[in-house]
Amino acid sequence: MSAAVQGTRGAGSSAHPGAAGGRPGAGAGIRITDLHLAFRGPTTTLDVLDGVSFEVAPREVLALIGPNGSGKSTLLRVAAGLLRPDRGQVTIDGQPVDGPDSRLALVFQEPRLLPWRSAEENVRFPMELAGWPPARQAARAAELLGMVGLRDFAATRPAHLSGGMRQRLAIARALALEPSVLLLDEPFSALDALTRERFNVELLRLWERTGTTIVLVTHSITEAVFVADRVAVLSPRPGHVVGIVPVELPRPRSPAQLDSAIVSRAAAAIRAQLVDTTDDQITLREAMAPSGPGSGAAWIRETAAEAGTAAWFDPFGHEAD
Numbered sequence: 001m002s003a004a005v006q007g008t009r010g011a012g013s014s015a016h017p018g019a020a021g022g023r024p025g026a027g028a029g030i031r032i033t034d035l036h037l038a039f040r041g042p043t044t045t046l047d048v049l050d051g052v053s054f055e056v057a058p059r060e061v062l063a064l065i066g067p068n069g070s071g072k073s074t075l076l077r078v079a080a081g082l083l084r085p086d087r088g089q090v091t092i093d094g095q096p097v098d099g100p101d102s103r104l105a106l107v108f109q110e111p112r113l114l115p116w117r118s119a120e121e122n123v124r125f126p127m128e129l130a131g132w133p134p135a136r137q138a139a140r141a142a143e144l145l146g147m148v149g150l151r152d153f154a155a156t157r158p159a160h161l162s163g164g165m166r167q168r169l170a171i172a173r174a175l176a177l178e179p180s181v182l183l184l185d186e187p188f189s190a191l192d193a194l195t196r197e198r199f200n201v202e203l204l205r206l207w208e209r210t211g212t213t214i215v216l217v218t219h220s221i222t223e224a225v226f227v228a229d230r231v232a233v234l235s236p237r238p239g240h241v242v243g244i245v246p247v248e249l250p251r252p253r254s255p256a257q258l259d260s261a262i263v264s265r266a267a268a269a270i271r272a273q274l275v276d277t278t279d280d281q282i283t284l285r286e287a288m289a290p291s292g293p294g295s296g297a298a299w300i301r302e303t304a305a306e307a308g309t310a311a312w313f314d315p316f317g318h319e320a321d
């Protein structure tokens, strides 16, 4: 059985044995337990997470897939300690995440790079803040830029890099302080299909070298199956895990494997979980959302302020809207 649904809503699913490869001890296990979160406005409440639970084993790659608005980005923010849940807990190797935490790094869909700094200076920024001596910063930056194929672009500013290069730079920066867990929010969604496939391969090579535990949010079933050990499927909002599909594709992986029966079976199992999460339902839910004064963008802004998530910028990509 290669693509059975493994876990459902409620308590976290059983731990995965972890993926092969990677530097021993680099990745940590992350456990998400019964997360509930609602955004509250003056008159309305938007339930976004409704009992989300799952575990990611040390050095595992878990893909998270779900319809628009199901709470995936919110979930990553909670996991990274940027948003406090109403209920539930996030732990890394058993230690709670209570706020921004250097054990985790979060990369957003739109890389939050510092435009006035070169690629190298962007990668060095977290090391500067951490007080590393310049020589150590330079050595680590060179290593990271080499790892993501940007060594020749060390002096280039983000505006002169392609979208894909910027995304790689953001990932390199996220890896600067050697996080145990890397949270990636649709990092490749803006790339064309071929580039995206190449980036998926590169991400796996990077993962093999660093051994970092990865949680990857994606809308692409193919990407999820190619990259992940398991794929967690989220329901429409309020989000909860409706199933976890294991992908028993041997590693190291190559795009040629995408034609295999294992991939088709896993993809079919994911599709079956997503079947009830069509855009129509989301449209219906949006149509039922509160209207009138206090609705729309202003309402969301007010809600964000009330939830204590006023806009702030963090060079590591830790940014709340």
Ligand SMILES: Nc1ncnc2c1ncn2[C@@H]1O[C@H](COP(=O)(O)OP(=O)(O)OP(=O)(O)O)[C@@H](O)[C@H]1O
Pocket (backbone or CB within 6 Å): 039, 046, 048, 066, 067, 068, 069, 070, 071, 072, 073, 074, 075, 237, 300, 301, 303, 304, 309, 321
């Ligand atoms: N700061 C906020 N204040 C109020 N509502 C918010 C806030 N952030 C997100 N939301 C709402 O919460 C819901 C979940 O948003 P989220 O961005 O987590 O979804 P998502 O699954 O990442 O969607 P997508 O696939 O489109 O990226 C949406 O209805 C969104 O409008």
Ligand SMILES: [Mg+2]
Pocket (backbone or CB within 6 Å): 072, 073, 074, 185
């Ligand atoms: Mg999102």
